[in-house]
Amino acid sequence: MVRGKTEMKRIENATSRQVTFSKRRNGLMKKAFELSVLCDAEIALIVFSPRGRLYEFASSSILETIDRYRSHSRNNTPTTSDSVENTQHLKEEAENMMKKIDLLETSKRKLLGEDLGTCSINELQKIEQQLEKSITKIRAKKTQVYMEQIDQLKEKEKALVAENAMLSEKFYESFNQSSPSSDVETELFIGLPETRTRRISPMLRTN
Structure with a gap:
């Protein structure tokens, strides 16, 4: 049960x-x-x-x-005091993170050319220098990418030239094997039709 x-x-x-x-x-x-x-x-x-x-x-x-x-x-x-201290510490960290985020957002807008009305001459010069450094790095990276692409194209060109030479060699070998080798006899007649004699050209006479 x-x-x-x-x-x-x-x-x-x-x-x-x-x-x-x-x-x-x-x-x-x-x-x-x-x-x-x-x-x-x-x-x-x-x-x-x-x-x-x-x-x-x-x-x-x-x-x-x-x-x-x-x-x-x-x-x-x-304890209660530990909990209060931990809460206060976390609150301060959150406030610091928010301030850092605001600074990064402001810097980003200035780099994009926005909100420049309150910038001083020194601030504008620093932004300009930072942009110039960034442009220099970008151009160097672009040049490196171009050179790598050129090297790759050169390697492809070498491979294609080698492949073309190999195909040409195979074509000539195949052509020579398929062409028959035979003796050619040429008749040469000298004189009038009634009295002409048959001669074999010494250059084309077969042995």
């Missing part, structure tokens, strides 16, 4: 509630004992029954465990 799932709510029947409390309390004590033995854990368990009766389990001394818990909680819980 499959055991049904217990609904997590208060048991209304007093007798059933007391029986369930006793069973679950014993099971909880047993699990705490097993955990302390198997894992060498320091455990302190305190249970009060609905009638106010105390049940407790401790792997060592329950008072020492409670003192240890209080000390741990005290050391890891920030």
Whole structure:
């Protein structure tokens, strides 16, 4: 028979509630004992029954465990003064960051030629010098990119010339192999048609 799932709510029947409390309390004590033995854990368990009766389990001394818990909680819980100081520090950091952002936005607008009405001569000269430095760097980078592209094109040209020479060589080899080599005989006649004699040109005579 499959055991049904217990609904997590208060048991209304007093007798059933007391029986369930006793069973679950014993099971909880047993699990705490097993955990302390198997894992060498320091455990302190305190249970009060609905009638106010105390049940407790401790792997060592329950008072020492409670003192240890209080000390741990005290050391890891920030005090009110610490919280106020941390909040104030975070607020100051946020204000400083906002000021830096405003300065960067103002500088950006001036570099774009905006909001220059309040700038002094010295400020305008500094902006001009900064722009000139930026232009110099940009031009140097552009020249470098052009040179790299030219080098790449030269390499492609060399590769194409080599490929063209190889294709030409293959074409001539194929042409020479496909052309037949045969002896040519040329007839040369001298004199009138009635008395002409046949001669073979010595330059084209075959051996």
